Amino acid sequence: MMNSFTFTRRLLGAAAFAAGLAGLSAQAQTTIVVNGSGGGLAQVITKIYEEPFTKETGIKVRATAPVSLPKLKAMVESGNVEWDLTELGGDDLLQARANGWLMPVDWKVVDPDNKLPAIARLPDAMVTATFSTVIAYRTDKFPAGKAPKNWADFWNVKEFPGPRSLQNSPVGNLEFALLADGVPKDKLYPLDVERAFKKLDQIKPHVPTWWTTGAQHVQLLLDGEVVMTSVWNGRISPLRKEGKPVALAWGGGQLQLSYWGLPKGAKHPAEVFKYMSIRLDPAKGAEFVNQVPYPGFIPGLMERLDPQVAQDLPTYPANVEAQFQFDPGWWAERRAALTERWNAWLLQ
Amino acid sequence: MSRKVARTILLLAPGLILIGFLFLFPLFGVLKLSLFNPGFTTASFEKLVASPVALLVMERTFILALTVTVLSVVTGYPIAYYLATSSPRWRTILVYLILLPFWTSILIRTYTWMVVLGREGLVNSVLQWTGLIDGPTQLLFTGLAVHLAMVQILMPIVIITCYSTMIEIDEGLIRAARTLGATPGQAFAKVFLPLSLPGVATGAAMCFILSLGFYITPALLGGRRNVMLSNLIDFEVHQTLNWSFASVLALVLLAATLVALGLFRLVAPRRRDQG
Numbered sequence: 064m065m066n067s068f069t070f071t072r073r074l075l076g077a078a079a080f081a082a083g084l085a086g087l088s089a090q091a092q093t094t095i096v097v098n099g100s101g102g103g104l105a106q107v108i109t110k111i112y113e114e115p116f117t118k119e120t121g122i123k124v125r126a127t128a129p130v131s132l133p134k135l136k137a138m139v140e141s142g143n144v145e146w147d148l149t150e151l152g153g154d155d156l157l158q159a160r161a162n163g164w165l166m167p168v169d170w171k172v173v174d175p176d177n178k179l180p181a182i183a184r185l186p187d188a189m190v191t192a193t194f195s196t197v198i199a200y201r202t203d204k205f206p207a208g209k210a211p212k213n214w215a216d217f218w219n220v221k222e223f224p225g226p227r228s229l230q231n232s233p234v235g236n237l238e239f240a241l242l243a244d245g246v247p248k249d250k251l252y253p254l255d256v257e258r259a260f261k262k263l264d265q266i267k268p269h270v271p272t273w274w275t276t277g278a279q280h281v282q283l284l285l286d287g288e289v290v291m292t293s294v295w296n297g298r299i300s301p302l303r304k305e306g307k308p309v310a311l312a313w314g315g316g317q318l319q320l321s322y323w324g325l326p327k328g329a330k331h332p333a334e335v336f337k338y339m340s341i342r343l344d345p346a347k348g349a350e351f352v353n354q355v356p357y358p359g360f361i362p363g364l365m366e367r368l369d370p371q372v373a374q375d376l377p378t379y380p381a382n383v384e385a386q387f388q389f390d391p392g393w394w395a396e397r398r399a400a401l402t403e404r405w406n407a408w409l410l411q
Numbered sequence: 412m413s414r415k416v417a418r419t420i421l422l423l424a425p426g427l428i429l430i431g432f433l434f435l436f437p438l439f440g441v442l443k444l445s446l447f448n449p450g451f452t453t454a455s456f457e458k459l460v461a462s463p464v465a466l467l468v469m470e471r472t473f474i475l476a477l478t479v480t481v482l483s484v485v486t487g488y489p490i491a492y493y494l495a496t497s498s499p500r501w502r503t504i505l506v507y508l509i510l511l512p513f514w515t516s517i518l519i520r521t522y523t524w525m526v527v528l529g530r531e532g533l534v535n536s537v538l539q540w541t542g543l544i545d546g547p548t549q550l551l552f553t554g555l556a557v558h559l560a561m562v563q564i565l566m567p568i569v570i571i572t573c574y575s576t577m578i579e580i581d582e583g584l585i586r587a588a589r590t591l592g593a594t595p596g597q598a599f600a601k602v603f604l605p606l607s608l609p610g611v612a613t614g615a616a617m618c619f620i621l622s623l624g625f626y627i628t629p630a631l632l633g634g635r636r637n638v639m640l641s642n643l644i645d646f647e648v649h650q651t652l653n654w655s656f657a658s659v660l661a662l663v664l665l666a667a668t669l670v671a672l673g674l675f676r677l678v679a680p681r682r683r684d685q686g
Contacts, residue, residue: 287531288552407463
């Protein structure tokens, strides 16, 4: 499954490269620099967003990578801002905002009709993608009509017997434990750490192994080593397309966001706002999400997708409703100490 | 005399350059990382002493290395003995049967154990088919799986070192013991066994030192308790980004290896023909 995906990406990359060469002759006045994660994802973005944008506006887009907060800091503080736009993770955004490294987004240009929901429309950033850590389970290991729906079910080893797996990290797992213990999803933060570890004590004997990579949780599930596990949603969609007996349960999923922001002192804000606005095109969005199941909050996107694809997305309305919004701000200062505690807890 | 010196330098140069660039130079970097952050600090060494996790992992690493070594020697020695006393033709075949898995990548052998020990794997299927157990039993992600795989991976080293010592033992000595009235058991215990001990010591030392640094096998086959020092180093490098502490742990591993090597040299019986 990985191979065919890689192959498609390569093919796209080659096509993008050829198209890029052809585009050199067009007279483009301005070049904007957009910093992202790079890799295969960047090739899909080039093909779907950057090239049509250059053709339409004459503005060239140069993609750089990787996402780096220290680099952003260096650019803003030295006044030598190379990027016009950069991707930011949840805790990156908080730090960048706190340090005043971002400039406001002109929503009158980017989204004049107010189409984006408030969650994606921040004064200094726009949500470009979403991904989730959710429950995946083997559909063939439970009787028909009986499937785990949320973390309370994940913890319920009597009704849903079988080994489970979770990520080897406190981040997310403390939230899952509290949800399983009955804490409402809007009252999670600040996390009750003691209560969470106490609840985790209950599931510990039923977790033979704690995964560290996305490939690993897929393997555990397919080999039948576990009947359910926490997963990154993007890893399961291709398995479902292949007809493997796996499904996602979105109840209590950890919805994580990734953002776009303009570094303070960026040289081409007007052009960048224009570029950001094409991210709102639902047709292009659908094309993108069909290849990478990490959608943003584009209005009208869901309607354009095959329902089979749509219901596996983190932003599918019913899925959004079922999940909690992860708070990277809470974790920022506590992560190191809690990871230490987590390791000691696992070794006991 | 000066020609002899030149010859020595020439012969040793490739090895020294290799060790200098690929071992000592990076080692210096590790040492620097452990003590400078960016100014001189012993914080990471203090953390080592104060960290219950690091101390527990160190303890478990040594215990695991020790049990794997003992098990490899106990199971490997009889095989080596059988090899040394079997006919030369048979012996060649057997040596290849032992070396073939030894030459196979550790990663592949570890994955094979996952297939064998998994819930839907060979052992569980057979046990359930014969009716010995009702449902699958947890074999993978346990200490048992780690021990099994590490002994399988390291036993050939013990076999080969023991075997090479055993075939040098003069059969006449055993025959002499027998003519002088020793039972076969006595001849083995009083003559053969002491003569074969240098091989056992070498094999055990190699087995122990290699065990200390095991990484992928406990990571893939072990449970949450089977964390080795190398796994903790990996965690500090990738997850917590505490490279200074990771360097301290790496130095501990190196120091432990050197101490183990020194101890084996002190304890190990010298070869008779040399002393």
